[in-house]
Every structure is written in C-alpha cells, then in structure tokens.
Amino acid sequence: MGISAVISVSRRCDIPRFAFDWFLEKLDAGFVEVKNPFNSSQFRRISMLPGEAKVFAFWTRDPSRILHNAENLRQRGLGFYVMTTLTAYPGLLESNTPAAEDVIKTMKELSKKTSPDRVIWRYDPVFLSNITDFGFHRSNFANLAAALNGCVNRVIVSVYDRYAKAEKRLLRLESEGALKSLDYSAEQMRELLSEMAAIAGKEGMEIQSCAEDPEDCGIRPGACIDSEYIKKQFGLEIRRKDPGQKRPGCLCGESADIGSYGHCPAGCVYCFASL
Numbered sequence: 001m002g003i004s005a006v007i008s009v010s011r012r013c014d015i016p017r018f019a020f021d022w023f024l025e026k027l028d029a030g031f032v033e034v035k036n037p038f039n040s041s042q043f044r045r046i047s048m049l050p051g052e053a054k055v056f057a058f059w060t061r062d063p064s065r066i067l068h069n070a071e072n073l074r075q076r077g078l079g080f081y082v083m084t085t086l087t088a089y090p091g092l093l094e095s096n097t098p099a100a101e102d103v104i105k106t107m108k109e110l111s112k113k114t115s116p117d118r119v120i121w122r123y124d125p126v127f128l129s130n131i132t133d134f135g136f137h138r139s140n141f142a143n144l145a146a147a148l149n150g151c152v153n154r155v156i157v158s159v160y161d162r163y164a165k166a167e168k169r170l171l172r173l174e175s176e177g178a179l180k181s182l183d184y185s186a187e188q189m190r191e192l193l194s195e196m197a198a199i200a201g202k203e204g205m206e207i208q209s210c211a212e213d214p215e216d217c218g219i220r221p222g223a224c225i226d227s228e229y230i231k232k233q234f235g236l237e238i239r240r241k242d243p244g245q246k247r248p249g250c251l252c253g254e255s256a257d258i259g260s261y262g263h264c265p266a267g268c269v270y271c272f273a274s275l
Helices: 021-027 065-067 072-077 100-113 135-147 165-176 187-200 225-236
Strands: 007-008 031-036 039-047 056-059 080-084 119-126 155-159 206-210 220-222
Touching: 021 031, 031 135, 065 072, 065 100, 080 100, 080 225, 100 119, 100 135, 119 135, 119 187, 135 187, 187 206
Parallel strands: 007 056, 056 080, 080 119, 119 155, 155 206, 206 220
Antiparallel strands: 031 039
C-alpha cells in the first residue's frame, strides 16, 4: 500500500463539493484506490489511516461540507487545510458554481472554526476576455479581497493556461459569438498582477502564485502543497518537490492526489478538470 503523509483532495476534481460522502467512506475503509491518469488499467492503493495520512489538502469551490464535518475530521486525528477557488466570473464561464456570497459566508465560518491560516483563497485562473477584461479583474479581485479580509491570510493566483479541452470549449463559445478572448502583453499582465498584489496587501493577505514566476509584480512564486507552510502549521516535514508534478513552475511538495480527471461537473469552461 502506498503511503503519503499529505493527501491532495483533489487537483483533478472537486471531491469536497461533489463526492464528500465518498471521501468519508474511504476514510472509514482506511484506503483508496487511485487510477493512473496515464494508464487506466493501473491502480495505486493509498493509505487513509490517520497515523499514515496526516494532512489533507482540500481543493474546492464550495467548502460547506468541510465546514460541517470539521469536528469529525479533528476527532479522527486528521490535520487539514482548505483551498477555496473563488473567482465570481460571469455564468457563461462558470455555469455551475455556488453564489459568491454563500462561499464567502462559509469561508468566514470555517475560518472561525479552524484558523485564517487554514483557509486559503484561490483566484485561479486570471482569464482575460471581453467579459472579464482588465477592469473587471481589478474591481472583482478588490471586492472579493475586501469581503474576505480577516478570514484568510493567503491568496493564490495564476494566469490561464491553454489546456486543450478548455481551448475547445472556449473556441466553441467564440465561434458562437458569445465570447472573445483578449490578447495582452507581458507588461499588461505584470501591471494587473502588481495591482492585485497591492490590493491583497491592503487587505492583510500574503499573495503568491501557482505554477507561475511573475516578475517584478510583488507576487512570490509559491506552492499549493507548500512544504514550509505544512511544516509550520502541522509540524510535518515532507519532500520539497513532488516528482509527479510536471508542470513548469510547479513548486508543490510531495503528496498523493486521490482524484480522477474528467469527472468534475462544475462546468467552468476554462478548467482542465471539467467534463
């Protein structure tokens, strides 16, 4: 059985939102079998036992099930932190996401129940289009940051990557005349990210990037599975670089991801994980 001290739940699909009962069942079973994303006939059995799986890194757009089960997780002896993606984009881009005000309320409640250090905000990705242009991001990010002031200490940002499945969805919308992607220069993006960094600082948040190395804009290249953060928060030392993460710029420490691609029904057209 494979053992990883950190379990990622999950980069590949929103398990906390759509499959939390399944996750709890796997905790009760003490293990989960994970399909190799590059070879569907291969499976890896991952231990979910508390003495072996020590920290759970949740990725979600809706942390409400985690909020309602926080005491359950603590009683099981599990450490955890929650990375919540909150972008509040127009419905054309995010057709099946919770209302921003509901997510903000849940994040605040979860922060009170755990800690502002355990609730991390992801503004991911920064996607530029005719309906999410530079002005949109300036005001949208500022409004969300102000609403989250005091309940999160860290925000993670990234710029849209051109994944093939997402590009097909976006091109279809463009062919229908519903959307137009924006071209931009590196200088324009640096200027926007610099403004976002200033906004985050004003609201008392540390800002870092995900799989990016933005130059001269006040944003630290960071990791979502952050070995330094995990050591500080949970007293756990992990391998600083996960050999399984191949994306250029990814600085994540070692973890076992228990999700599978192609099963997320959230419907975010720019996302590699959407159906």
